[in-house]
Amino acid sequence: METSTVLSLLPALILFSISATLTPGPNNILLAYSGANFGFRKTLPHIVGIRIGMTCMHLAMLLGLGKLFEQYPMLHQVLSVFAASYIIYLAIKIARGKPNSSNSSASPMTFSQAALFQLVNPKSWAMLLTLVTALTLPNEQYWPSALLGVIVFNLATLPCSFFWVAVGRYLKGFLQNPQKLKRFNLVMASLLLLTLPLIFY
Template identity: 30%
Template sequence: MSLMGPPGAILLLLFAAAVTPGPNNLLMLRIGLESGLHAVLAPATGVVLGGVVMLLLSCAGLARAFAVHPGLRAATTICGAGCVMWLGVRLICCSGASARARMGSRTGGARDLLRMFLFQFVNPKSWILVLTITAAAGDTSVSLVTLIVLFILIPYGCLALWAGGGSLAASLLHDTRARVRLERSAGAMLVLSGLLLLCPP
């Protein structure tokens, strides 16, 4: 695949959006920090499946609905930003030994998959990414199958990268206070990202 052609351009756009800090990546960082890489597969799969379903909905006409009804996009942004900020505040308040005890019992199973799947539909960054990619692909010969493959492979890799960073940090930070500071920093970044989502472009 040539990086100079339409598929390559979409690949680079998708990678740039998927690897940069955002709610999904910060949550994967937290899971990696608290529970290790073994707990990441289910929630990461929820993120990927949610993205693929959103892509299909966008290609089926939902992108036009967002364009025709600005209020729909505004409502999604406000709701999503509120959820992101709530997650950040919760992470700040629940950081520490008690949170680690709860997270230690995570199964990384169907419940985590479903939570992250549903979260994508109120995650403004996910909608921005999907709508941007759909618009970019609409003027090219890139097939829907190619888009689906890219939406599976690239987000999985980026989520694993962030989760791996959290797992590595957990192995290096043996001091409880340092871990708590990292958790609170991740929570603060979530709150900040939620606030930034409310700022007009």
């Protein structure tokens, strides 16, 4: 095995990981919403949940999960319907949430919720599919290149999650008025709904 050949993937892995994760998607919309409404500390479990959830999915796909969906197309359809339903539920929850109210049901995503959300996040599936199919090497170099992808993806994308929480925290300075915060939440809910077509693409 040529170590230099495996490491030649490094620039492409870094560039893909940052560009794919920094662009808007369900995770980033939810992180910005959480940053604005609940702050950085309360959003940390959400960030860790994303990373653990995506890492588990990444490893599962490397072990052949993608082939299972190819063999049983109905699984993909069931997952798509569930994903769409859950994203609609989250959008409604965000739109109705009143974080300044003591009676509000609004709360930041927990670690387990964020991890499980990756299963229904269309962008997570798309990113990981690219990593597994286009950014791995064949034969005996498969696992070294695959594990390099897992490591690089996590290291490169973690700062991107922090960035979106910081965006939310920055915007909070302009959202002290409850009505402005409500409008912001409605925009975040609408953006989340706009990701629905990705599920059926």
